[in-house]
Amino acid sequence: MSKTHSLLILPGDGIGPEIMAQARRIIDWLADNRGLEFDISEDLVGGCAYDAHGVPLADETLAKAREVDAVLLGAVGGPKWTGVDYDRRPEAGLLKIRKELELFANLRPAMCFEPLVDASSLKPELVSGLDIMIVRELVGGIYFGEPRGIETLPSGERRGVNTQVYTTSEIHRIAHVAFDLAGKRRGKVTSAEKCNVMESGLLWREEVEVVSKDYPNVELEHMLADNCGMQLVRAPKQFDVIVTDNLFGDLLSDVAAMLTGSLGMLPSASLGVKGGGAMYEPVHGSAPDIAGQGIANPIATILSLAMALRYTFELGEEADLVENAVNAVLEGGMRTADIMQPGKAKVSTSVMGDAILREMEK
Ligand code: ATP
Ligand code: MG
Secondary structure (H helix, E strand, O other), rough: OEEEEEEEEEOOOOOOOHHHHHHHHHHHHHHOOOEEEEEEEEEOOOOHHHHHHOOOOOOHHHHHHHOOOEEEEEHHHHHOOOOHHHOOOOHHHHHHHHHHHOOOOEEEEEEOOOHHHHHHOOOHHHHHOOOOEEEEEEHHHOEEEEEEEEOOOOOOOOEEEEEOOOHHHHHHHHHHHHHHHHHHOOOEEEEOOOOOOOOOHHHHHHHHHHHOOOOOOOOEEEEEEHHHHHHHHHHHOOOOEEEOOOOHHHHHHHHHHHHHOOOHHHHHEEOOOOOOOOOEEEEEOOOOOOOOOOOOOOOOHHHHHHHHHHOOOOOOOHHHHHHHHHHHHHHHOOOOOOHHOOOOOOOOHHHHHHHHHHHOOO
């Protein structure tokens, strides 16, 4: 009897349902052709959940997200819900899943698919073969630290306050994720902080050093975060895994994203403690400007599924199969509008899905 892999699919808003339909076909193909058993449920999140239930994430949906092995999310939000109260906005639904499942590790690969090296903002030789994994701490640091707020001083002047706080255990658990990954990759972790000007940065450096003692086969390098940003655009291939805090990770992962060309290509994973929750989603948003036209690029969502296969279901072979199929389709010259290059065939969302499936069948 093979193990049943449970997956909650949340297509969301905008292009979410269109791109998710293509990922769904791949899951069904894997079930039919690789003898895998999936227990799949589908539900609403974001604006569509707000329209149906008055909240962006119903309690029953959250309960389901807790039960399953992994959540696969499309995207949420759109102009339709801009006037909605802060805690009922579509994005609040996502933040709630992250927080309730304590998804503290955000994994964002920056990979350059060989046929797309020309789409990068850097010279081809700088990004050809690029494969970086950024591990960003997602539930702590300055976005959540107390005290926070805007206050008016007796003088009448106003003051905005945020506080950066990290504890030993928060640093240790994110560092373990980074070292575990590096051990399965090229064996190098770069830890980025500002220990020269921040106490939390100093603690970060010391505690990452402590965790590194458990991983004699992984090389650890410390780098100031500003330098790390510069090195990412100067010589990105020096990096394997970068581990960093919430704020610097936000910035550095956007920089790394641009190295690879298109937003429509980039997957991500948010992981909790081992055996706990996990959510996989494309890096891009709901793209309301192109929603409903059938032209969105489904690859970021399909690669997010591949990450779920690799990291949650431990189906590395199937993950390779999906990723290799994507590469082969790009190699063959097929492009959605966002990664369009002169002389290549421009195709719809579903034709891209067809091609990837056909490639997997080979
Ligand atoms: P959010 O606030 O939800 O992150 P955003 O403002 O960052 O949204 P996106 O929704 O990510 O914006 O879209 C940014 C641009 O990239 C838009 O022009 C959109 O059409 C395009 N885009 C995003 N995702 C895709 C995709 N999968 N395929 C094609 N184009 C995309
Ligand atoms: Mg965005």
